[in-house]
Amino acid sequence: MGADRRHPGRPPGAPHPRQGRPADWRNTMSTTMSTTDFAAAQWTRATGAGVDPHEYRRVTDGLASVADWGPSFLRTGHDYLRRAEDAGSPLSAGEYLLTAARWFHLATLTPYADTAHGSAEADQALSRALTLLEPGARRLSGDGFTGWLRGPADPAGTVVVVPGLDSAKEEFLDLVDALLARGLAVFAMDGPGQGVLAATTTFVPDYERVVGRVIDALGVARIGLVGLSLGGYFAARAAALEPRVAAAATVSGPFLLDWDELSPQLREIMARRAGGPDAAREFAGQVDLAALAPRITAPLLVVDGEQDVNGGVTKGEALARLAPRGSYLPVPHGDHLLGNARPDWLPHLCDHFAHTLTGTPA
Structure with a gap:
């Protein structure tokens, strides 16, 4: 059928x-x-x-x-x-x-x-x-993060996967598997206000500090960083401010949030994760990559679904345009997180990291 x-x-x-x-x-x-x-x-x-x-x-x-x-x-x-x-x-x-x-x-x-x-x-x-x-998989936890490091003990590159508003490390196992298949090590994490840490922590605006502590715990000199949904903002911000990010990608990540235009339901979810309505409004007001995008010197892939429609959310085309080494992959039929269009972006994103981190042909 x-x-x-x-x-x-x-x-x-x-x-x-x-x-x-x-x-x-x-x-x-x-x-x-x-x-x-x-x-x-x-x-x-x-x-x-x-x-x-x-x-x-x-x-x-x-x-x-x-x-x-x-x-x-x-x-x-x-x-x-x-x-x-x-x-x-x-x-x-x-x-x-x-x-x-x-x-x-x-x-x-x-x-x-x-x-x-x-x-x-x-x-x-x-x-x-x-x-x-995977007996070789390692649980790593620190100030504001927890997750699992998977893959070879001596990888050619390591990618950190950052979840979003109400997602968690358990949601993106297929992305992790696709990166592992390319010989990369992968650390899939929960950060402040995310996944298992949502019960005890709230969102932080300076997510690049969390990423920095993750890199320290991994003990590597450079990483790839992919963020999904609101995690795309976290990843882009970290790529602009953490020099050890050598490659980055966002999937359905916001370039800008307008609190007054967000749906009541999105505001409610953000309030639960940020520590209340006032904290959520303040946090949303900081989600603006206009000044940070030109500081992202690493190769950056921005993936958007063109059927992803949420009021108050500016998608990633401007991010790709303003980043010095940005590229934009719009998927016409893709929705938010593009679960309906996996073949149209997932292999390309994983090859982006394999090529950038290991030097293998694109």
């Missing part, structure tokens, strides 16, 4: 946005949104994170209300923990644990979610998975 012709790239029967809505409105979540609409809004984000699309549909079809999202996704994650316990091999157990980590993270995405619980469960499942699957 092919894709739905009215919605290219969407499998038949998959949730889809209703007519008349913005092309990307996944982050404009509402406490009054129907379960069908909410599941449709999270569709490409969830499948882009690696959950099975058929299982996603089965789980979301069974929701009576959006309030049931978190508990249902947590139950699905626990089902995978039980499968891991009953698995016939460490490999199977590890694979089940990785899937559990994805579901636990996705459980945190609703306004009703017990974010601390879901993030802790995701973190624990990922830790157990990597202990089984």
Whole structure:
């Protein structure tokens, strides 16, 4: 069977946005949104994170209300923990644990979610998975960061993956795998206000200091840095102010935020992560790369989905134009985080780092 012709790239029967809505409105979540609409809004984000699309549909079809999202996704994650316990091999157990980590993270995405619980469960499942699957993987934690370093012991290059507003290190396992496949080491992290650290910390404007401490902990002279969604701002800022960033990329990252134009739902999420509405407004006012972009001397790839539409968010074209070595990759049918367009940007982004950090041909 092919894709739905009215919605290219969407499998038949998959949730889809209703007519008349913005092309990307996944982050404009509402406490009054129907379960069908909410599941449709999270569709490409969830499948882009690696959950099975058929299982996603089965789980979301069974929701009576959006309030049931978190508990249902947590139950699905626990089902995978039980499968891991009953698995016939460490490999199977590890694979089940990785899937559990994805579901636990996705459980945190609703306004009703017990974010601390879901993030802790995701973190624990990922830790157990990597202990089984990659005995050489190392947990690194420090002031304002925690995460996992994976890959060869003596890599040609190391890439740090920075999550965004309500994402976490468990959301981008496919990106990590693609970078690992190119012989790079990868540190996927949670920073202040992100992932498992969201329960005890809040966003900081000077994220470059966190990146600097990460580089110190890694013990390397230079890194690649990729940020996703709001993490794109963090990565671009760090690339401008931390000289050890040798290559950078942003995916759906903001160039500028206008607090007054942001949706109430985005402001609510930011307030939870920043420490309250006043702190969130102040933080949003600092998200402006106009002065910093010309200071990014490292090769910079900026990826945007042209169907990513959120009021108050200026996308990355200006960043690519102002950065001395910036390049811009717009994907016409891509939405926020481009979970519906993986082949159109993911290989290119990973090759960008492989070429820049190792000198291999592009």
